[in-house]
Amino acid sequence: MPEYPIEPDKLLDAADILCPAQVGRGRPPYTAHRRAVSTAYYAAFHALTERAVGVAFRHGDAALRQRVRRWVAHADVATVCRWVSGLQGTASPGVPAHIRTLLVPPHGPSHIDAGAAVVADGFLELYEKRMEADYDHEAVFTRGDTRATIGLARRVVSLVGAAASNEAEVFFGLIAMQAQVRSR
Amino acid sequence: MTEEDGIAELVEFAQSYSSSAVAIKQALVSLDENQDGDSVTRVALLLTEPHGDTWEVDDIIEMRQALRRRATELSLPPVTLTLVAESERDAIDAFAQ
Numbered sequence: 001m002p003e004y005p006i007e008p009d010k011l012l013d014a015a016d017i018l019c020p021a022q023v024g025r026g027r028p029p030y031t032a033h034r035r036a037v038s039t040a041y042y043a044a045f046h047a048l049t050e051r052a053v054g055v056a057f058r059h060g061d062a063a064l065r066q067r068v069r070r071w072v073a074h075a076d077v078a079t080v081c082r083w084v085s086g087l088q089g090t091a092s093p094g095v096p097a098h099i100r101t102l103l104v105p106p107h108g109p110s111h112i113d114a115g116a117a118v119v120a121d122g123f124l125e126l127y128e129k130r131m132e133a134d135y136d137h138e139a140v141f142t143r144g145d146t147r148a149t150i151g152l153a154r155r156v157v158s159l160v161g162a163a164a165s166n167e168a169e170v171f172f173g174l175i176a177m178q179a180q181v182r183s184r
Numbered sequence: 185m186t187e188e189d190g191i192a193e194l195v196e197f198a199q200s201y202s203s204s205a206v207a208i209k210q211a212l213v214s215l216d217e218n219q220d221g222d223s224v225t226r227v228a229l230l231l232t233e234p235h236g237d238t239w240e241v242d243d244i245i246e247m248r249q250a251l252r253r254r255a256t257e258l259s260l261p262p263v264t265l266t267l268v269a270e271s272e273r274d275a276i277d278a279f280a281q
Contacts, residue, residue, distance in 0.1 A: 021236070021237040022237070028272075075220075082262075085252070085262075089253050089256055089257075090249050090252035090253050090256060091252065091256060091262045092256060092261065092262060093256065118245060121245070121248065121249060121252065122245070124262065125248060125264060125265070128218060128224060128262075128264040129264065131218050131219040131220070132218075132264075134219075135219045136219075139266075140228075140266055140268075140275045140278050140279055142266070142267065142268050142269065142272045142275045143237075143238075143269075143272060144231075144234060144237070144238050144239070144267055144268065144269040144272060145238075145265075145266055145267040145268065147237045147238035148238045148239055148241070148244055148267050151238060151241040151244075152241060152244070152245070154241075155241050155245070
């Protein structure tokens with residue numbers, strides 16, 4: 001039976017097609033830039049859901065994991081990323097006290113590593129850019145900015161795929177814990 | 185500090201930001217609300233032309249983190265960037281409108 005999974009690397013390739021590295025002269029295809037930004041965001045989002053569900057269902061088969069990945073909402077990922085960024089000082093410090101104590105214990109090592117911090121900041125940037133791309137008629141997507149956004153998504157996907165630390169497991173696990181069991 | 189003061193300080197910080205790879209020629213900052221209804225600080229930066237199709241990922245990550253950290257210190261909402269190369273500088277005028 002054929003399968004058509006959502007693959008982050010393939011989404012990044014699609015973003016590259018929509019806004020290629022090499023182009024000729026002429027007016028930039030702004031609509032294609034919007035779709036490239038949105039597609040790049042989804043690459044990062046699906047890379048994160050794959051790891052989050054992998055932490056929660058370590059021995060689940062591929063079909064189970066694919067189904068459960070649909071339960072992870074965009075806001076679930078964004079919430080955890082805001083906690084991490086807030087604790088790193090790169091977002092508003094409105095981190096719940098129990099999350100602060102959990103991730104940065106007053107008398108123990110931090111559970112946030114540099115990779116998670118870059119992924120969190122990167123995801124939040126992509127999350128905002130995707131909303132602009134999909135909904136904001138006044139947003140401007142230059143070629144350089146669109147290429148930079150694709151580059152950021154590629155970096156986030158790479159870091160997410162390679163992350164193997166205990167801190168990374170905490171990060172992915174928290175995303176899984178934010179998700180709710182759904183009927184879909 | 186008022187929001188206007190914070191915005192002015194963030195503009196000043198951005199325009200004085202320098203790294204070996206990226207130079208900011210102009211910065212425009214405005215407060216807005218995103219599709220979720222959350223406040224955001226939109227920052228448009230006119231940058232020196234990249235060597236290739238865009239700027240190095242690590243340089244932009246470093247610059248973004250510096251701006252996000254400064255915005256947090258100034259009690260401004262999270263920063264989202266729009267990068268504009270000098271060859272596309274018409275776009276920065278669109279942002280300013």
